Amino acid sequence: MAFFESVRLALQQIRVQKLKSFFTLIGVMIGVMFLIAVVSIVEGMSRYMTDEFAARILGVNTFTFRRMPDVFVGDITDSTWREWQRRPRVTQADVDVVREALPSGVRSAVENVRFIYATSAFNRPRQVMAFGTEAAYFQIKKYDIASGRPFTPQETQLGSPVVVIGTEVATHFFPDLDPVGRELRIAGTPYQVIGVLEKQGSIFGFSMDRMAIAPYTSPMSRATNPRGDIDGLVVQAPRAEVLGDAMEEVRSVMRGFRGLTPGQPDNFAMETSDDALSFFAELRGRMIAIGTALPAIGLIVGAMVIMNIMLVAVAERTHEIGIRKAIGARQKDIRRQFLVESATLSVIGAILGISLGIGLAKLVAAFTPLPASVAPWSIAAAIIVGAGVGIMAGFYPATRAARLDPIIALQRE
Amino acid sequence: MSSHGRSATDEEPLPTTAERKAVILESGAAPGKDWVIVTRSLKRDYDMGGEVVHALRGVDLAVRRNEYVAIMGPSGSGKSTLMNLIGCLDTPSSGEYWLNGQMVSKMSDDALARVRNKEIGFVFQTFNLLPRASALHNVELPLVYAGVSSSERKRRASAALERVQLADRMTHRPNELSGGQRQRVAIARALVNDPSILLADEPTGNLDSQTSAEIMNVFEGLAAHGQTVIMVTHEADIAAHARRVVVLRDGVIASDDRRAAFVQKVGLPV
Numbered sequence: 001m002a003f004f005e006s007v008r009l010a011l012q013q014i015r016v017q018k019l020k021s022f023f024t025l026i027g028v029m030i031g032v033m034f035l036i037a038v039v040s041i042v043e044g045m046s047r048y049m050t051d052e053f054a055a056r057i058l059g060v061n062t063f064t065f066r067r068m069p070d071v072f073v074g075d076i077t078d079s080t081w082r083e084w085q086r087r088p089r090v091t092q093a094d095v096d097v098v099r100e101a102l103p104s105g106v107r108s109a110v111e112n113v114r115f116i117y118a119t120s121a122f123n124r125p126r127q128v129m130a131f132g133t134e135a136a137y138f139q140i141k142k143y144d145i146a147s148g149r150p151f152t153p154q155e156t157q158l159g160s161p162v163v164v165i166g167t168e169v170a171t172h173f174f175p176d177l178d179p180v181g182r183e184l185r186i187a188g189t190p191y192q193v194i195g196v197l198e199k200q201g202s203i204f205g206f207s208m209d210r211m212a213i214a215p216y217t218s219p220m221s222r223a224t225n226p227r228g229d230i231d232g233l234v235v236q237a238p239r240a241e242v243l244g245d246a247m248e249e250v251r252s253v254m255r256g257f258r259g260l261t262p263g264q265p266d267n268f269a270m271e272t273s274d275d276a277l278s279f280f281a282e283l284r285g286r287m288i289a290i291g292t293a294l295p296a297i298g299l300i301v302g303a304m305v306i307m308n309i310m311l312v313a314v315a316e317r318t319h320e321i322g323i324r325k326a327i328g329a330r331q332k333d334i335r336r337q338f339l340v341e342s343a344t345l346s347v348i349g350a351i352l353g354i355s356l357g358i359g360l361a362k363l364v365a366a367f368t369p370l371p372a373s374v375a376p377w378s379i380a381a382a383i384i385v386g387a388g389v390g391i392m393a394g395f396y397p398a399t400r401a402a403r404l405d406p407i408i409a410l411q412r413e
Numbered sequence: 414m415s416s417h418g419r420s421a422t423d424e425e426p427l428p429t430t431a432e433r434k435a436v437i438l439e440s441g442a443a444p445g446k447d448w449v450i451v452t453r454s455l456k457r458d459y460d461m462g463g464e465v466v467h468a469l470r471g472v473d474l475a476v477r478r479n480e481y482v483a484i485m486g487p488s489g490s491g492k493s494t495l496m497n498l499i500g501c502l503d504t505p506s507s508g509e510y511w512l513n514g515q516m517v518s519k520m521s522d523d524a525l526a527r528v529r530n531k532e533i534g535f536v537f538q539t540f541n542l543l544p545r546a547s548a549l550h551n552v553e554l555p556l557v558y559a560g561v562s563s564s565e566r567k568r569r570a571s572a573a574l575e576r577v578q579l580a581d582r583m584t585h586r587p588n589e590l591s592g593g594q595r596q597r598v599a600i601a602r603a604l605v606n607d608p609s610i611l612l613a614d615e616p617t618g619n620l621d622s623q624t625s626a627e628i629m630n631v632f633e634g635l636a637a638h639g640q641t642v643i644m645v646t647h648e649a650d651i652a653a654h655a656r657r658v659v660v661l662r663d664g665v666i667a668s669d670d671r672r673a674a675f676v677q678k679v680g681l682p683v
Contacts, residue, residue, distance in 0.1 A: 331526075
């Protein structure tokens with residue numbers, strides 16, 4: 001018997017017993033719903049990590065030379081932590097050595113970061129995320145200026161008290177005013193606002209518009225880095241291959257400069273966006289494993305419900321099976337009929353579950369800071385899982401139906 | 414009560430006893446293609462909880478194409494067992510069964526299903542139609558399992574329903590049809606695959622006498638057109654519609670007569 005004939009028959013059977021069919025597939029539906037929702041949220045976070053977080057905070061083809069890693073994976077042992085604490089701080093001399101080692105065409109900028117109170121004549125004091133950096137930083141981070149201008153290399157050299165601010169800083173300290181040319185006091189020092197950044201949005205609910213970017217040589221550094229050290233040097237290569245070469249070069253030069261013998265480990269860190277992403281990839285794997293284990297239990301329950309209902313259906317339709325066998329249905333025809341029926345039930349459950357799961361993911365995305373992105377593979381997977389659950393659950397009942405003796409089956413009413 | 418309607422072919426010569434014996438005695442050999450059913454010492458035992466029941470104790474039966482045969486016998490005579498074997502719903506404990514030149518007594522389940530689909534058209538006492546399917550779909554069903562395309566199925570099923578004068582009832586479900594109409598749908602279903610034999614099991618058992626006569630007329634007409642018909646019944650007056658009556662008793666053939674001889678023997682009004 002043709003496959004479509006079986007599907008048509010299955011749909012007819014489901015139509016006849018709508019309520020029963022609905023209860024049959026509810027287990028699969030709920031299982032698939034949570035599966036889709038969990039995968040969508042994890043997938044959304046992961047997309048967010050690669051597209052937004054890694055690219056915007058760390059930058060593409062970028063590494064940061066620092067004293068110790070800023071983003072790290074899992075547990076850090078006490079001894080590791082103590083080793084990090086013993087490392088020498090990064091100084092201007094280190095930065096100069098690193099820069100010397102970089103191939104041409106590679107950009108770099110010092111990056112010092114602290115939350116510092118700022119004040120203006122127009123509003124209450126408030127903390128801003130103060131960045132002490134250099135002119136190249138705007139290119140590395142692809143920060144566009146909405147109004148005004150970025151600061152120049154000359155201003156960096158001179159340590160001029162000029163600042164480029166984020167939109168939130170602008171609206172807080174200069175409500176309904178053009179901030180450019182006005183005064184913002186950062187850590188007590190008056191700075192001249194020379195530019196306002198384009199709106200950056202937020203990452204994991206953390207605003208990227210509360211920044212105040214000034215030359216690291218300006219007076220602000222007394223507040224950001226009172227010891228006179230440097231947090232990190234951001235290095236951006238034009239291509240991934242150049243990045244690798246640059247990192248190798250910097251490593252060997254720095255080891256020489258720090259006087260490390262071949263047996264000693266590096267006493268500095270070079271962090272790339274890949275490090276952060278590998279951390280997240282691990283996290284994502286764990287979240288998917290846990291997030292799918294629970295709905296999987298739902299699917300097992302769903303499969304058991306389907307199996308039961310199919311056994312009942314075989315018992316109820318024994319006479320019909322007898323008729324079909326008498327007029328020439330082979331075992332495989334009967335088996336296929338019941339397998340297709342349970343698979344159809346289960347796939348309908350999966351499709352309902354997919355729609356509800358997408359809805360749930362959208363709801364979560366709308367009401368929490370968690371992003372959600374429905375992965376096309378998860379929809380395909382859900383349908384395959386649905387069909388698989390149906391076929392597995394239907395196998396035993398279908399085989400029982402197929403093996404019925406036509407004479408005995410015909411005698412049953 | 415029933416008028417023993419006689420067809421024009423009534424006086425056509427049936428095979429002689431000698432011819433039947435000859436084909437049966439050739440054990441192991443395929444019968445000539447004129448012989449649609451040949452059974453040789455067909456036996457069927459049932460194991461009833463340790464006790465063996467011999468339902469058939471060696472049936473030798475030869476039916477030539479175009480015959481209209483009734484198998485008669487009281488309950489317990491083994492006629493249902495014989496019908497199941499002839500209908501390929503069951504396999505014998507021993508003996509040979511040749512259907513349309515094929516040895517079917519040793520076939521697997523699925524091979525038997527194929528044979529049932531192609532060679533046999535069943536008509537049951539209780540009609541055995543699918544209750545939720547239309548008359549047309551019921552008639553199409555054997556063609557579905559034969560792998561016939563949808564349009565061809567429709568065409569052939571409608572033709573079969575026209576043959577039993579039900580062209581105007583195609584979309585009706587069984588519960589919207591009378592008993593006689595249901596049995597005619599079942600006959601159309603039995604005929605749709607152009608089977609070697611039409612096998613009817615008490616076809617009038619659930620019908621009143623008038624409807625029974627109507628169904629008997631349908632069979633008569635089919636037999637007259639050359640359809641081989643095997644009818645299992647326990648009613649002598651129904652059996653008397655066939656041109657040949659085989660009487661089964663205690664699992665063996667007790668008598669095998671032409672209609673005239675049978676009618677005379679059981680004393681039915683002529």
